[in-house]
Amino acid sequence: MPDYYNLSSSMSSQKHTESSSSETHTIDPHLWVTHHADYLYNYAITRINEEEQARDLVQETFLAALERIDRFEGRSTERTWLTAILKNKIIDIYRKKSSGLKNITIDSGAEQNDQDFFDPDDGHWKKAHRPQPFGIEDTTDALNAKEFNSILKRCMQKLPGLWLSVFTMKHMDDESTDFICSELKVTPSNFWVIIHRAKLNLRACLQKNWI
């Protein structure tokens, strides 16, 4: 049996050679947990950051996959297929998290938030919010970087749900703007507003917690 299971980052590069052969991919639910559970769990937790929810998602993914196992055509690997199912479930969660928050974050909350950074009259940085050097812009100190990363993670978790969903879809999965807008039901102009405000807040949080 071909070893499809150890493919992860090398998956995309190997896909081509695999699909050019006449071979199709096999599927074996008896080995799903052994081969894919940890991978899927990591995929989920880096995107939603809640252990219990990530665990549930892995289970839901396997169960959903079983239900539609007859639709697996072997054109992609088992792992790619399972990951696609998981990804849709994650987007569902983003959508649920963001609905309801939308009006608050875009119309009122964020507007005020925005004015905190800039003078409402001339649009200048307010004195207290002016960017200051982090001091690590030009260094490659590994220890610093590690600590900075953990602050970065915490600061990201402080972003409102919809902002974080948009930010994650853009930066983690390199999704297109159109796709994000249609999946999360935001207009393109709100998309840019969210991207802008998410970054202003993220940067301010880093400045506050790092310096």
Added chain:
Amino acid sequence: MSALKNIIYNCRKATFLIEKKQLSPLTFQEKVELRIHLTGCSFCRLFQKQSISINLMVHELFHTAKPTERGLDETYKKELQERIENELNKN
């Protein structure tokens, strides 16, 4: 002229353009406006530098995490496999 004056003094707009630029191309006018603003505003120049490195760090954070860094615990996995076997036996 008023549009030009508007951007020279407007850090809110400039930071918006800095974010937009990193994800999609700016129009010609936007490019000119941003360049003019950045020439005269050291805070937004710093913001741009930091914004670019934040995007890089976020990208690193998401893409270099090792697949098995955090695994599921074995008991949970065992129960999960049993659940799958049960479902399989139903059919």
